[in-house]
Amino acid sequence: MSTRTTGTTRRFAVAAAAALALSLGVTACGSDGGKSSGSTASNAPASPNASAPAGGSGVPKVGGTITVFAAASLKETFTELGKKFEAANPGAKVTFNFGGSSSLATSINSGAPADVFAAASPATMKTVTDAGGASGQPATFVRNTLTIAVPKGNPKHIAGLKDLTASGVKVALCAKEVPCGAAAQTALKAAGLDLTPVTLEQDVKGALTKVELGEVDASLVYKTDVQADAAKIDGVDFPEAAKAVNDYPIAALAKAPNKDGAAAFVAYVESPEATQVLTAAGFQAP
Numbered sequence: 001m002s003t004r005t006t007g008t009t010r011r012f013a014v015a016a017a018a019a020l021a022l023s024l025g026v027t028a029c030g031s032d033g034g035k036s037s038g039s040t041a042s043n044a045p046a047s048p049n050a051s052a053p054a055g056g057s058g059v060p061k062v063g064g065t066i067t068v069f070a071a072a073s074l075k076e077t078f079t080e081l082g083k084k085f086e087a088a089n090p091g092a093k094v095t096f097n098f099g100g101s102s103s104l105a106t107s108i109n110s111g112a113p114a115d116v117f118a119a120a121s122p123a124t125m126k127t128v129t130d131a132g133g134a135s136g137q138p139a140t141f142v143r144n145t146l147t148i149a150v151p152k153g154n155p156k157h158i159a160g161l162k163d164l165t166a167s168g169v170k171v172a173l174c175a176k177e178v179p180c181g182a183a184a185q186t187a188l189k190a191a192g193l194d195l196t197p198v199t200l201e202q203d204v205k206g207a208l209t210k211v212e213l214g215e216v217d218a219s220l221v222y223k224t225d226v227q228a229d230a231a232k233i234d235g236v237d238f239p240e241a242a243k244a245v246n247d248y249p250i251a252a253l254a255k256a257p258n259k260d261g262a263a264a265f266v267a268y269v270e271s272p273e274a275t276q277v278l279t280a281a282g283f284q285a286p
Helices: 003-043 072-088 101-109 122-128 159-167 179-189 206-212 223-228 239-243 259-269 270-278
Strands: 064-071 090-099 117-118 134-144 145-149 171-174 200-203 218-224 233-236 246-253
Touching: 064 101, 064 259, 072 134, 072 200, 072 206, 072 259, 072 270, 090 101, 101 117, 117 200, 117 259, 122 134, 122 179, 122 218, 122 246, 134 171, 134 259, 134 270, 145 179, 145 206, 145 223, 159 179, 171 179, 171 206, 179 218, 179 239, 179 246, 200 206, 200 259, 206 218, 206 223, 206 233, 218 223, 223 233, 246 259
Parallel strands: 064 090, 064 117, 171 200, 171 218
Antiparallel strands: 117 246, 134 246, 145 218, 145 233
16 A cells, blocks of 8 residues: 555544544533533423412422311311312322311320311310420411301291290200300300200211201301301301300321321411412401
């Protein structure tokens, strides 16, 4: 092979190597550019649906089962809120145990597995916090007031608390240890009345059911319960109810099996979206 041919061959080899290096460099730059673009995308503001699980509440998304012990008067609203929370947190399942606040508190203090407790009075919540059962300070998220529940049409023509003491009028009350019962006693005391009921119920739904079934002529229940059952029940407001307003506190529990879920659900209940649902049902904002 001639010297000229050898030189030409070497020049072609160098040129090819250079071209290959340039090609690799361009590819590498393209690869780096892709990584940079991905990083930029991850740092960009996330879409509202990606970061706001419960109607824009700003609560981090969570999963797993969240067990909520809640006062019976919260049944309709919390069931709705549970569905909204689940829709925004596809990996979460909210289960409820509704009942009289005092019996729920007893169950919690006895070790019943629960993540969240929503009570119908601060006094009931205090029995849990005093036993070290709450994680952090309970927060009041709504208030509720009493009304007189009567059958549709108000056949006994009840106009106020005094009419409940009339001869022949059968009345159902919540037991005194239950928040609705304690509130009823406060209202009756404010009116200077002594009332003997024909039955004492362990939660407000029980007292309301007695009216629905026609077993009593009236019961003292929360306005929210009458509103939720307006197709069957009428409500009679009375001024002494202003003396017996119940605050509703909520708290994540210290032994919650799902601590992240408990914190997220409590935060959601305190969110503007949840407050709107609650006030639409007749509760008062705190």
